[in-house]
Amino acid sequence: MTFESSPIDFPEADLNIRPSQLTLSSMLAARSMNSSPRSAGGPTTVQQGRFAHIRIAVLEELGDWLVGGDPERAASARLALKEAAERESPHVAALARRLLASVPGTAAPTTRTSSGVAAVPVDAVPERLAASAVTEPPPPPFVDLAVAEVDLSDDDHGDEDEDFDVVRHSMAVEVLDQAEQAAGTIADEHDRARALVGIVEEIAGMDPDRAVRIAGAITVERRHAQALSAVAKAVAKSDLKRAERVARSISRADERARTLSSIARTAAATDPDEAERIASSIADESARELALSGIAEKMAGTDPDRAERLAARIDEVRRRRTLQDIAAKVAITDPDRAMRIAAQITGSFGSAELPFKLADRMAANHPARGADLAERVVGGLTTRRGYSADAMVRVAAKVAAVDPDQAERVAESACYLPLRARILVRVAQVVAAADPDRAERLADRVEDITASVDPVDPGLPAVVADVAALDPDRAERIAASIAVDPKRNAALEMMCRAMADTHPERAERAAVAISDSLVAIRALMHIAGAAGPADLDRIIRLTSRAEYLLETIPHENWKVLALTEIGRAVAVTDPGHAAELAQRITTANTQVSDKDSALLHLSKAIAVVDAETAVGVAGAITSSHLRMHALESLVLVVAATDPRKARRIAARVLTEDGARTKLVDDLFREVPASDPAHALGLARLALGVAEAIGESRSKARALAAIAKQLTLQIRPIDLATVMGWYESGLGPQW
Structure with missing residues (x-):
């Protein structure tokens, strides 16, 4: 199988020049014209800042040319990189020097000619090129999808966080412009409206003025209301009055009611009076009661009187659920009130769990009350029930720290024997250090209980696991x-x-x-x-x-599961062996879906240490959808440590818009940045992937999401300083 992907970097055709004629200045000029409009009077200080990432992107592409297979491109790249090392800002120059240093014999010049231009030899193909052709490992034999990587270190922009803030801010402004431009190219009115709503939803919290302006350009009424709703919800925490004003400007009554309900619930934590006023003003009954319910739940811990009063104003079904939440929250500080509220609840969904939840909450601050309630309810558990059983084990542990005798009574009140054994084990663990004789006696009791339990009871394995932590021999x-x-x-x-x-x-x-x-x-x-x-x-x-x-x-499908387990375990220490196991999976006589799922898990495990091998394993997946999912997942794994390498892999293997869009959606959520440079690398990875998305609506949404993340990465304390630099003309001259 062979995959072809749209290149993420700017296409060479945009330059309209031969590689032999290339200089850094010519590349920058072409890139600037293609990526952002320029004023007639030349670039301003702000625009110079906004072109920072263009310079960096150009240098990265030159690094690729430097080690590529075209001698003419390599020579031109050396010329342009040496120009950058001499003439660019310190941060861009540092990157140029690092790229030059990665190839023997191409160190940055330290002298200039009489004309002021760096003297650059343009000679033979770099030694590294010939070496890489010999030493590059072959792809796994069972797939024909391979990724040739150049292992360059990430960009160097200096050590000052403020410098990264400047670059990220300039990128955010330009990326947001690109998002609007992408949405503006959509001919269909409804698709364009959906694209603009996507942008508004992403940026409403960071730039509400711009979000409102974009919303004003939406001509489809339902989408216009949706966009304004997004703005109101985004600013509700920081500017409640503005949020309410925007919400009340929504023309559609249903959307207006839902939005007011949402901002009322948001405001409950900081301004309960205003929250209640907004909720009470909502004409739609369902939205009003939803708002009152949300406010009551948020106020339960700080103002239970208000919470109960608000709960009394809503319909019976919603009131039951709200009272459950109020009771659970007040149980920590006021168990009597919690019990009184719980007594009002009858027949609502989930109420069967409430007594166990209350006992769990009470046990921390009121162990006697928690134990008393636990004793009354634990006898009702006749089977293994998730939350209820676990809650009783937690209650017993909390009570045992204060009163082991009472904790034992809680255990003995459990009629379900495996649960009784689990609680006794937990009590024994708590008292083992202070009272080893009691712990031994309880462990003996547990062993006696397990001997009387039906051997097929599903609760037995959990008892053994609990005992193992206390007494391995007994387990x-x-x-x-x-x-x-x-x-x-x-x-x-x-x-x-x-x-x-x-x-x-x-x-x-x-x-x-x-x-x-x-x-x-x-x-x-x-x-x-x-x-x-x-x-x-x-x-x-x-x-x-x-x-x-x-x-x-004996069964091939079980064997595939076993191969997957072994492969995942050895992937970190021996990725080659894991790839061999993947080869065996592809030849197994079982369902294709089973094999594809196994290869997905293996590729993710291998990607931690060997991205190329992981790509090869993922390439063996027959399902196009699952293959794209696997490749997207391994790009995320690589991005955690090397965003540049991840960007190159994504450029070659993510061939579908769906996978590209998903990568942008998942990237910032699943790959937390470890430092400012890493955060910037992740943003560039996301930007490159977004630019390759062909469908305009998805592309606009992805670009807006990147702009949002770039802004969130800027330290708030420095953002005003950054903007001041630009406005004063003192900002870094990129």
């Missing part, structure tokens, strides 16, 4: 006493997971005792993952054992 005995193989295997696997970090030898012994090969492999690979790269001997031993067990698995 092994309890697990061995389970007569039913599936439950015993599940208990042993959970025990392995509980002990992998603290008792790896015991965990390994328990894994070997598992009779189901697939379950055993899962346990072994979890232990290997906990061992980490520092314990290679253990990883190799566990992996060898897992691969031996692999041959005993």
Whole structure:
């Protein structure tokens, strides 16, 4: 399979010059004309700042040319980079010098000719080019999708955070211009309106004036109302009066009511009087009651009287849910009130969980009350129920720290035996240091309980896992006493997971005792993952054992699952081996969807250490949709440490607009920036991907999202200073 993608960088055709004629000045001129309008009188100080990222993008492309396969381009790149090293601002010049230094024999000049132009030799192809042609590793044999990478370090713009703020601000302004321009190119009125709404929703919080102006250009009434609603909601926390004014200007009554309801709920935390006034003024009954309910829930912790009064004004179904929330919040400080409120609630959805939630909340500050309520309700649990059972375990632990006897009574009141055992284990853990004899007695009691439990009970494995943290020997005995193989295997696997970090030898012994090969492999690979790269001997031993067990698995689909587990465990220490396991997955005689899912997981695991191999594994996925998802996911993984490398991978392998749009959406949420330079690198990655999106509405939304993130990355304390620099003409001259 072969993938072709639209290049993210500016196309060479825009330059209209031969590489041999190229200089940095000519590239900058072409880029500036293509990316942003210029005034007749030449660029202003602000415009010079806005072209900062253009210079950086040009230098990055020159770095690619420097190590590319075209000698003419390489020579021209050396000439332009040396020009930049001599003439550009210190931050841009530093990047130029680093790119030159990455190729032997092309160091930046330290002298100039008499004419003031740097003397630059334009000779043969760089040595690095020839070396890279020999040393570049081949792609995995089972796919024909490969990515040739040039491992250049990220951009250097100096150490001052203020400098990064200047660059990010200039980029944000220009990217937002590009977003509006992209939306403006859409011919269909409705599609254009949707694109403009997308921009408004992204930027309303950072630039409400511009958002309102853009909203005014929307001619479709429903979309115009949607845009104004976005502005009102975005400014509600910082400027409630403006939010209300914008909301009341919405012409559509339904959208106006929903927006007023939203800003009323937002205002409850800072101005409850105004919030209640706005909510009460809403004509639509449903929106009004939603607002009152939201205000009541937010006020429960600080003003329960108001919260109850507001709850009394809404319909019965919504009131029940609101009272549940109020009761849970006041239980922390006023258990009597919580119980009184809870008594008013009957038959509402979720109320069965409320007593357990109240007991959990009371136990921290009022352990006696929490324990008393727990004793009354825990007997009603006859099966394994998620939140309720976990809440009772937490209550017992909190009570045990104050009154172990009462905590034991809570445990003994549980008629569901596995839950009783879990609570006793937790109490034993709490008292073990201060009262080891009690802890031992409770552990004996737990072992007696498990002996009387039906071997097929689904709660037994969880008991074994809990006991493992307290007494590994006892956990092994309890697990061995389970007569039913599936439950015993599940208990042993959970025990392995509980002990992998603290008792790896015991965990390994328990894994070997598992009779189901697939379950055993899962346990072994979890232990290997906990061992980490520092314990290679253990990883190799566990992996060898897992691969031996692999041959005993009779079903191909189970074997694919096992191969995935092994591959994910060894990917960090041996990505080549993980790729070999991926090759075996592609030839397995099972459903294509199973194989595709396995390759998706493996590619993400391998990407942490070897992006090229990961791309090759992802390329073997037959489903186009899932393949794009895998490639987008591995770009995110690479971006966490190397945004430039991620940008190059994205440019070559993300061939569909959907994957590009998703990457921009996911990038800032899933890849937190580690420092200002990393944040800037992520922004450039997102910008390059967004510029390759062909569908105008998605492109406009993506660009607006990038502008928003760029603005959020600017330190608020420095933003006024940055703007002052521009206005005074003292800003950095890019």
